[in-house]
Amino acid sequence: MRLGELLVAPLVDGHAVMEPEGIFLDAPADGLRQEGLLGSGGLLEFPYGSFLVRGPAGEVVLFDLGAGPDPGFFPFAAPRHGLLPSALASHGVGEADVTDVVLSHLHADHMGWATVDGQVRFTSARHHVHAADWQHFAESDASPHIRARLAPLLPRVHLWSAPSVELFPWLTVTVAPGHTPGSAVAELESGTDRLALVGDLMHDPALIRHPGWAGASDWDAGLAIAERRAWTARCRARNTPIVGAHFPAMLPVAVDGEHGGDRV
Numbered sequence: 435m436r437l438g439e440l441l442v443a444p445l446v447d448g449h450a451v452m453e454p455e456g457i458f459l460d461a462p463a464d465g466l467r468q469e470g471l472l473g474s475g476g477l478l479e480f481p482y483g484s485f486l487v488r489g490p491a492g493e494v495v496l497f498d499l500g501a502g503p504d505p506g507f508f509p510f511a512a513p514r515h516g517l518l519p520s521a522l523a524s525h526g527v528g529e530a531d532v533t534d535v536v537l538s539h540l541h542a543d544h545m546g547w548a549t550v551d552g553q554v555r556f557t558s559a560r561h562h563v564h565a566a567d568w569q570h571f572a573e574s575d576a577s578p579h580i581r582a583r584l585a586p587l588l589p590r591v592h593l594w595s596a597p598s599v600e601l602f603p604w605l606t607v608t609v610a611p612g613h614t615p616g617s618a619v620a621e622l623e624s625g626t627d628r629l630a631l632v633g634d635l636m637h638d639p640a641l642i643r644h645p646g647w648a649g650a651s652d653w654d655a656g657l658a659i660a661e662r663r664a665w666t667a668r669c670r671a672r673n674t675p676i677v678g679a680h681f682p683a684m685l686p687v688a689v690d691g692e693h694g695g696d697r698v
């Protein structure tokens with residue numbers, strides 16, 4: 435999709451299938467059903483991957499990096515997975531062309547391609563990570579398998595710790611803690627067009643209508659709910675569409691009117 439001078443494309447790496455309890459801590463089953471979230475067998479199915487953004491000065495940015503090639507690393511992956519490299523190639527982008535990687539947070543389904551077999555995958559790219567997430571995942575025992583995967587990335591990582599950082603005139607990242615300590619939202623702006631890439635701040639557009647549904651994998655669910663409410667209000671006020679990392683087909687929705695959640 436075109437966003438002013440920017441080109442934005444979702445790149446699906448794979449789909450996850452899991453019990454709703456893996457995502458929603460206390461959402462009522464009726465509510466999940468009414469929102470169309472439960473597929474066959476009462477399971478949730480959702481995509482994961484990356485967003486490719488091409489900027490006006492040759493910037494090639496990936497927002498998140500899917501779950502990687504190894505099904506053992508992210509055990510919820512459906513059989514067809516590891517699709518990010520081919521999705522990127524289908525847009526005519528080589529892996530060495532990527533100038534910047536922005537990671538919304540460091541869960542396995544968002545940083546999986548950061549390193550493969552101990553090697554940094556996107557060798558030319560600066561990898562932007564909020565310092566609180568790096569500290570939590572790369573420097574503590576929170577998740578040893580993620581920490582091991584992050585270790586080779588150290589020379590390429592650019593930590594940020596201010597509440598908000600302008601990486602390019604058209605790209606600002608803002609910390610929105612809750613899902614993880616350093617979860618980030620990226621706002622794209624070009625001309626009159628805007629888009630908020632919210633990572634896992636909202637698992638599904640239904641969260642625009644139900645911001646109080648707590649996340650089962652949230653580091654601090656209360657904080658995540660507060661950030662979700664604040665970002666929903668901000669995007670509604672600024673008429674900014676939202677896309678979450680796991681939205682259906684990884685496509686944006688509008689946050690207009692009383693309820694929001696219409697596909698743009």
Ligand SMILES: [Zn+2]
Binds near residue numbers: 541543
């Ligand atoms: Zn996720």
